[in-house]
Amino acid sequence: MFEQLGLIGCGLMGGSFALALKRAGLVKRVVGYSKSPSTTQRALSMGVIDVEAPSALLAVSGADIVLLAVPVSATEATLKAIRHLVSKDMLIMDVGSTKRDVIDAARRVLRDNIGAFVPCHPIAGKEASGVDHADADLYVGKQVVVTPIERTLPGHLQRAIQVWEALQCNVTRMTPESHDAAFAAVSHLPHLIAFALVNGIASQPQGQEFLQLAGPGFRDFTRIAAGEPKLWRDVLLANRQELLAQSQVFQRTLQAMEAMVEAGNADALEGFIAQASNLRANWRMGAKKP
Amino acid sequence: MFEQLGLIGCGLMGGSFALALKRAGLVKRVVGYSKSPSTTQRALSMGVIDVEAPSALLAVSGADIVLLAVPVSATEATLKAIRHLVSKDMLIMDVGSTKRDVIDAARRVLRDNIGAFVPCHPIAGKEASGVDHADADLYVGKQVVVTPIERTLPGHLQRAIQVWEALQCNVTRMTPESHDAAFAAVSHLPHLIAFALVNGIASQPQGQEFLQLAGPGFRDFTRIAAGEPKLWRDVLLANRQELLAQSQVFQRTLQAMEAMVEAGNADALEGFIAQASNLRANWRMGAKKP
Structure with a gap:
């Protein structure tokens, strides 16, 4: 059970994760941020998030679980925006469809806190994108690949796997390569x-x-x-x-x-x-x- | 209106053509031949054909319209089997998905009677093949490409187009190339x-x-x-x-x-x-x- 999800990117992938986590009773509060204010507002009005954060950094403030649900090309900038509040106690996951570039960015930005980051790729999607299509069932029955590196903290890896399994996903572990x-x-x-x-x-x-x-x-x-x-x-x-x-x-x-x-x-x-x-x-x- | 269709190949494509031609009231009698006797018998019991022919040649005997509905690789052998009964009065069509090789075979075998042959490719099919799946609606609304050559008799080309249009196909004319x-x-x-x-x-x-x-x-x-x-x-x-x-x-x-x-x-x-x-x-x- 988590106290607070910091959700960065409230679109289809992120919004569906928040809805699924809430439905499973795994989180008390979701604080969300999207680059587009209208997306964040829509997520709030839909009940996908409980609190709007004015920045990525503030979405992370007080979170014990963070999901990066941004385009892979925005990963590095997003991590830079939040790194001052990242700690090793926090479980940080992403949903990117490539893993080596995301891990390289995380190594460069998070440095000693890289162990908090568990790289994930849930194999799920829809033809339509955006928070309007967020769906608590998006991940049900889907595969999730986790690609830990040697510095990934074992406890975080285990919790990440437990989260996805609680959302009824089949988790596969692979190297990033x-x-x-x-x-x-x-x-x-x-x-x-x-x-x-x-x-x-x-x-x-x-x-x-x-x-x-x-x-x-x-x-x-x-x-x-x-x-x-x-x-x-x-x-x-x-x-x-x-x-x-x-x-x-x-x-x-x-x-x-x-x-x-x-x-x-x-x-x-x-x-x-x-x-x-x-x-x-x-x-x-x-x-x-x- | 035709007196007799000589159908060579009573599978999905040929069988569906016979059913469609009958339903449209365009033919009085269908004489059919398939390489496999069980296919020909099944076509007869289904009412796809009215008479079983013991050979491709005898399927053509008395026909004023002939459809070759055999694999493209069997075109030349099939034309050789029927050439002694082919005349310029007979409209001969095929349904092959390639046209240059079929036309080359027809030139070699039919020689002076090549004008009777109108090369056709109806763009229709099903996942399942065989006479059991023959369907009078298979060609409805589908495209048919006709690829006449310079020796194709204009009257035959026109009749071929009329037949496909009567089956509710959209006919496109192209060169074989x-x-x-x-x-x-x-x-x-x-x-x-x-x-x-x-x-x-x-x-x-x-x-x-x-x-x-x-x-x-x-x-x-x-x-x-x-x-x-x-x-x-x-x-x-x-x-x-x-x-x-x-x-x-x-x-x-x-x-x-x-x-x-x-x-x-x-x-x-x-x-x-x-x-x-x-x-x-x-x-x-x-x-x-x-």
């Missing part, structure tokens, strides 16, 4: 590919005509290409090293398939497609490890 | 990419762990990777020239994005993502030309 490689492979690279595919088609003289003929396969394949430009710009840049490494693996695999197609090697091509088809047909979202 | 380029771009390349992405991830030591973390974006992006191996092997090989050309366009675009990511060029990257995001957000499946 494995986390970033995994999400480069299964999320960031597919976005990069979808953006490139759409723009590559549109760049051709008959591109508009081609797009008019596209069907349900194209619709689903390119759904993620409609993502928010600033958000994806930041994610792709934040995880650039792992993203570029995964893109190389992908292009080598694509070029191996092209060679089969070019050579008319029907057996190899069929075997390769069958492998992908079996893998995908047997894949289930959020499947637990055996 | 543009058709194949378009489908390489919006269908065949996305499949190639999805197969390569899934296999590229699975080939890594932590691949299984990565896949367990994948979410709804990955789910939709890779849905087409579960496609049927033999079918996609044939499509990718049949359209290899345009597919490889489109894959080059895609890889150049991807590499341009990689350069922006590597250089940390946030403005260029955001602009590029915004272009893709706008295009995709404004795209509607089956949108008619303005």
Whole structure:
């Protein structure tokens, strides 16, 4: 049980966390801050937060648990804004979809208090963002990856895991490097590919005509290409090293398939497609490890 | 109004065409042939066809309209089987998803009767195949691309368009080359990419762990990777020239994005993502030309 949640960023992710924590009876009071005053006011009027803080620093004042729910590119500036009130007694978590850059920022800013910070990535979201879509059920049944470093305080790590499990999440522990490689492979690279595919088609003289003929396969394949430009710009840049490494693996695999197609090697091509088809047909979202 | 449809291939595509043509009152009798006798029998018992033909050749005997609804790789053998009964009075159509290879086969086999053949690609399908899923509504509201060549008889082309329009399809006319380029771009390349992405991830030591973390974006992006191996092997090989050309366009675009990511060029990257995001957000499946 926590006395006070300091919530920095009262949007979809942060607002849903506050609602879920309250519903679970795990916190007495939520003090919230958002960069946009209208968001903070809306969070207050919706009951997502109990008190409006005029700054990130004041949101942290008196908190025993702090959630950073800001874009990953804003992590360092946010930590700088609060560092004078951060102590090792305070559990600090984030919800960023990249972890190495967030941890690097936390090391630079928090220094000796880095042990208070437990890097987290809850794999949850909605098409719509903003506090208006905050939902106490957003995290229920979802995976949360925690990526502690050697200096993370074990007691804080354990409490962070307990919090997410109390919200009915499945918690997985990974190194920050494995986390970033995994999400480069299964999320960031597919976005990069979808953006490139759409723009590559549109760049051709008959591109508009081609797009008019596209069907349900194209619709689903390119759904993620409609993502928010600033958000994806930041994610792709934040995880650039792992993203570029995964893109190389992908292009080598694509070029191996092209060679089969070019050579008319029907057996190899069929075997390769069958492998992908079996893998995908047997894949289930959020499947637990055996 | 036709006297007799000769249906070669009584599966989902062919069976649905026969049901739709009957429902529209456009044909008196359907004589059907499938490679698998059990399919032909099932088509007969379902009322998809009225008479079972013991061979492709006999399905064509007496027909004034013929539909080839066989895998594209079987087109040439099928045309060879029927060519002795093909005449210029007969309207012959296909439903293949590639057009240049089908037309090349038709030129080689039909020779002076090539004018009877109107190459068609109805953009319709279901997850499930087979005559059991044949549906008189399969083509309703769908696009059909017709790709006549210079020797296609104008009267036959006009009748083919009338037939599809009577089935409530939107007919688009393209050259075979543009058709194949378009489908390489919006269908065949996305499949190639999805197969390569899934296999590229699975080939890594932590691949299984990565896949367990994948979410709804990955789910939709890779849905087409579960496609049927033999079918996609044939499509990718049949359209290899345009597919490889489109894959080059895609890889150049991807590499341009990689350069922006590597250089940390946030403005260029955001602009590029915004272009893709706008295009995709404004795209509607089956949108008619303005």
